[in-house]
Amino acid sequence: MLTLEGRSVIAAMCVGQLGSLLPHVVVPSILAAFLIPEWHLSGAQAGLLAGSGAAGYMLTVPVLATLTDRIDARKILIAGSAVSALGTLLFGLFATGLWSGALFNAIAGIGFAGAYMPGLKALTDRLAPGDSSRAVTLYTSSFSFGVGLSFLVSQLVAEALGWRSAFLVTALGPLMMLSVCFLLRPVAPKPAQGRLLDFAPVFRNSNAMGFVLGYGAHCFELYGIRTWLVGFWTFVAVRNSEGSLLTPVVVSVLFSLLAMPASILGNECAIRFGRHRAITAVMLSSACVALLIGAFADKSPWLLLPLVLVYAITVPADSGALTSGMTMAADPNYRGATMAVHSTVGFSLSALGAWALGVALDAAGGPSSATAWAAAFAVLAAGILLGPVALYWSRARAPQG
Template sequence: MLPHVVVPSILAQFLIPEWRLTGANAGSLAGSYAAGYMLAVPFLATLTDRIDARIVLIAGSALSALATLMFGLFAEGLWSGAALWALAGIGFAGAYMPGLKALTDRLDPGDSSRAVTFYTSSFSLGVGLSFLVSQLVAESFGWRAAFYVTAAGPLAMMFVCLLLKPMTPTPSKGRLLNFGPVFQNRSAMGFILGYGAHCFELYGIRTWLVAFWTFVAAKGGGGTLLTPIAISFAFSILAMPSSVLGNEVALRVGRRRALTTIMFASAAVALLIGICADGSPWLLLPLILLYAITVPADSGALTAGMAMSANPENRGATMAVHSTVGFGFSALGAWAVGAALDAAGGPHVASAWLPAFGVLAAGILLGPVALAWSRTASANHQAIQK
């Protein structure tokens, strides 16, 4: 995870002024990682139904390290940067869902819900470290050095893979890229589409959080404890316990009910931040920290719901669709927030942040719609069968 948000971390301070990027350009550059991931994950995640996911994980980690290093060495503008960052996203496509498959293949069925939630929550810890390391290195040694240093992270993952016990998955029937059974699984598709709404909001705020707090700090003089580095790191670290607790609540009160409540709460907090964007950093700080809790609180419950709803013989294909939808919406979220900022005057204008956060709120509100559709469709299907 160490290279994961290097580009969003250095956008505001380094890449936007040096490469003269608009908001939409910057969002597209950051989103190219998710776009590369989206294009590759259907094949790579589904492949884990045929071969040991550990093998895919090793190859993906190697590509992630190489592409991150190449960005630091060769990226010179929007197009070269987007191409190399998309390549890094392809590498991550061979790491994240194949890593989850490697985990679930080695678990008893009863262990899956909490184990999947801890796995997805560790994603947030990795993002926090990525924000922290990349910004500290970039400020001390230049932005290219941030890519050299973070490229070491996937190399460590390769070493861990070598320690995993080899395992051959149960042979899967049918074509490799056979997603028909996944689309017919209404319960799983509800969680998958909800995950897409979650990713739209999550990647949108991750891409623009440093830029937003740079604006807040410059306007309000928030002091050393309110630097973009501190805020982005805290935002990511809070996501880990939030995701775990969100899943625990879902286990107790019902998954769809908990997810719907969380998503509505997150949309409300996003709108409140946009309304107060011109306020004091001390007013915005608790709102941002609250948003850091609401944004990821649905992540573990959505992914666990998908994994538990998937048919065992095509779990890899279900994970592939889950990731494809999620990271497709991630790329869209990063671009949409940047486009909203451009249309409203740019990230240095306080009034532009209301439509930006409004876009995030609108994105996450698609989640309850997807969950309601899934529940209604599943109920109708069961009634027809009876």
């Protein structure tokens, strides 16, 4: 049973994370309607711009997350939140094209590298070991709620005040996590084991690495659809005037809001039926739904909407189970390092997913072609199918008792 302090820490960190995530999908939210036409971007360039935040994250999270094994993660969380706000602000003020936008988005991603996994470490360091599975799932599922809020605020502000204002407004979000940080009690980490960037013990832990690689497949799919969902639904809405009620704003927010209960339910199924079995079932289902959406890309939005909403459940349903599985499988002395590898793999494939879909769209006729969207969703399906392969590999490598 969680203590009152434990409940308070979980609630505070989940609220703080909503603030951290407010700038998270500003670029994907305004890409189709504002940045692609104004900056004359191809699909591959748009994917590169959207993925630059994940690239900045990927390059710095190995050091920042591993440092949490040596210093209080709260200190890194404070610095990361400040840099995230700065990068978002710089984009709104000074971005003028692909490369300047990618630079400022990467700075925001570097800041988020100091906020997301260090935030998870700050949370788990303040909880009893038995409280971690559901607490981690609540934290990771609040990620999806924060993304939905980011989609909503970004698009509404951009439509009302211009796309630069969307960055200026959302740059205020990380200040909420800063406020939470000052309320957390200090925690002294355990004495450091080994070298700072010694990931060999993590790579030897095949059980944890199965979840890490599965998380990479999940992130490829998740960030791919998050980057291009607004663009896809813009295509659907333009082709079908009767879908005027189903605007990209409505669909993108609904997609993100369903992720929180889906992630919680997925973790509960993992606890009840077995983690590997539940995650594999979710991933196979998600690949099937992606292929169906691609096959019906040129059909009525009222036919596509149920499929997209089912996809909104299957895409994140494995997230909490994968991340909590990783934290439980990690050696306690190398938990920060394991989180670093987990995040590095995940966000590397996030950047790849955003770019790969853009390349598929360009190769198959562009975002105004139903064939191109079928190709893009086939890429998503192929990416998530690598997850069950990774889990099977880790199971085969696990010591037989």
